[in-house]
Amino acid sequence: DAEITQSPRHKITETGRQVTLACHQTWNHNNMFWYRQDLGHGLRLIHYSYGVQDTNKGEVSDGYSVSRSNTEDLPLTLESAASSQTSVYFCASSDDRGSSYNEQFFGPGTRLTVL
Amino acid sequence: LAKTTQPISMDSYEGQEVNITCSHNNIATNDYITWYQQFPSQGPRFIIQGYKTKVTNEVASLFIPADRKSSTLSLPRVSLSDTAVYYCLVGPYGGATNKLIFGTGTLLAVQP
Numbered sequence: 647d648a649e650i651t652q653s654p655r656h657k658i659t660e661t662g663r664q665v666t667l668a669c670h671q672t673w674n675h676n677n678m679f680w681y682r683q684d685l686g687h688g689l690r691l692i693h694y695s696y697g698v699q700d701t702n703k704g705e706v707s708d709g710y711s712v713s714r715s716n717t718e719d720l721p722l723t724l725e726s727a728a729s730s731q732t733s734v735y736f737c738a739s740s741d742d743r744g745s746s747y748n749e750q751f752f753g754p755g756t757r758l759t760v761l
Numbered sequence: 762l763a764k765t766t767q768p769i770s771m772d773s774y775e776g777q778e779v780n781i782t783c784s785h786n787n788i789a790t791n792d793y794i795t796w797y798q799q800f801p802s803q804g805p806r807f808i809i810q811g812y813k814t815k816v817t818n819e820v821a822s823l824f825i826p827a828d829r830k831s832s833t834l835s836l837p838r839v840s841l842s843d844t845a846v847y848y849c850l851v852g853p854y855g856g857a858t859n860k861l862i863f864g865t866g867t868l869l870a871v872q873p
Binding site: 687689753 | 795802803804805806807810848861862863864865866
């Protein structure tokens with residue numbers, strides 16, 4: 647069955663370190679998204695991609711970067727981790743080919759703690 | 762993208778019908794209304810989407826009045842497992858514009 651996975655599921659790192667969160671989907675979806683979720687803020691969009699080599703900034707992109715070298719993967723990199731980036735990160739994907747819905751399929755999330 | 766307003770929390774009991782209303786006064790002509798459900802420690806899950814009038818599926822119904830400035834998600838006969846956060850989103854669907862803006866959602870607590 648097609649799915650979307652994230653790794654690691656939990657990560658503890660130190661301030662200033664570079665961290666990469668992986669997202670892999672087997673839906674063959676063109677669109678992929680990264681969100682962070684914090685208490686009181688709901689989900690906020692970090693970056694998104696509409697296809698290979700395409701990346702776009704979301705509402706909270708500072709301190710984060712993404713790259714899309716293939717359809718299946720959209721890794722999220724924190725260039726220099728800060729305590730304010732402690733959060734739960736969700737990756738999602740969606741299909742734009744004949745889809746009737748704004749249906750995004752979400753991964754299980756990665757809980758990141760920056761000490 | 763249109764901003765949405767929904768209650769922060771709601772309480773209900775098992776077996777009751779629950780209606781969660783979302784306000785979206787600035788909805789655009791090409792915007793659809795979409796609802797997601799999120800259980801603790803999981804990613805959100807699509808529930809239902811509509812443009813006008815009424816949409817029903819096996820999980821919920823969505824009621825949209827003629828002016829489309831609000832919508833109501835209706836969950837029939839809720840159970841304890843329906844305890845979750847419910848998000849109302851408004852935006853165009855499909856194609857290259859289907860990024861969505863999630864608000865803080867409505868926390869539905871179902872009690873026995």
